[in-house]
Amino acid sequence: MxxxxxxTDNYDCEVEHQCDYEVEYADHYSSLGVLxxxxxxxxxxxxxxxxxxxxxxxxxxxxxxxxxYHPVDGMLGLGRGKSSLISQLNSQGLVRNVVGHCLSAQGxxxxxxxxx
Numbered sequence: 528m529x530x531x532x533x534x535t536d537n538y539d540c541e542v543e544h545q546c547d548y549e550v551e552y553a554d555h556y557s558s559l560g561v562l563x564x565x566x567x568x569x570x571x572x573x574x575x576x577x578x579x580x581x582x583x584x585x586x587x588x589x590x591x592x593x594x595x596y597h598p599v600d601g602m603l604g605l606g607r608g609k610s611s612l613i614s615q616l617n618s619q620g621l622v623r624n625v626v627g628h629c630l631s632a633q634g635x636x637x638x639x640x641x642x643x
Contacts, residue, residue: 528582529562531609548584550604558602560586562610569621581615613640 529546546562564582571577586602604611605626609618617624622641630636 528564528610532562532584550584552602555592556602557590558584558586559588559590560584569616577621579616579619579621581612582610583612584610616640 529548532546532548532550547560548562549557549559551557561584562582563585564580566578566580567583569577569579584602584604589602605613608614613622613624613626616622625641626638628636628638
């Protein structure tokens with residue numbers, strides 16, 4: 528999983544057994560942090576509650592383009608890469624490889640993973 532968040536195969540781990548990452552997104556926001564592999568409890572809409580092992584980025588520094596500073600509490604990777612949340616859930620056979628969202632002009636909305 529650590530190799531999937533690096534652009535090249537030539538990365539060096541500065542601290543043994545720790546996967547540091549730096550990801551830059553298309554909008555030029557970026558996140559620096561440590562990849563954490565742990566067990567998380569997920570509540571599915573059908574009432575099923577499962578414990579799943581996933582890798583998540585624990586970001587300690589988010590960087591924004593100067594012209595568009597908008598503070599955030601975190602970022603959720605929903606791309607097609609191996610380390611994205613949806614790809615990890617799909618590889619475990621828990622959801623289909625689908626993400627959707629509906630945002631309201633008045634605020635709020637919802638996001639769904641795996642199915643309509």
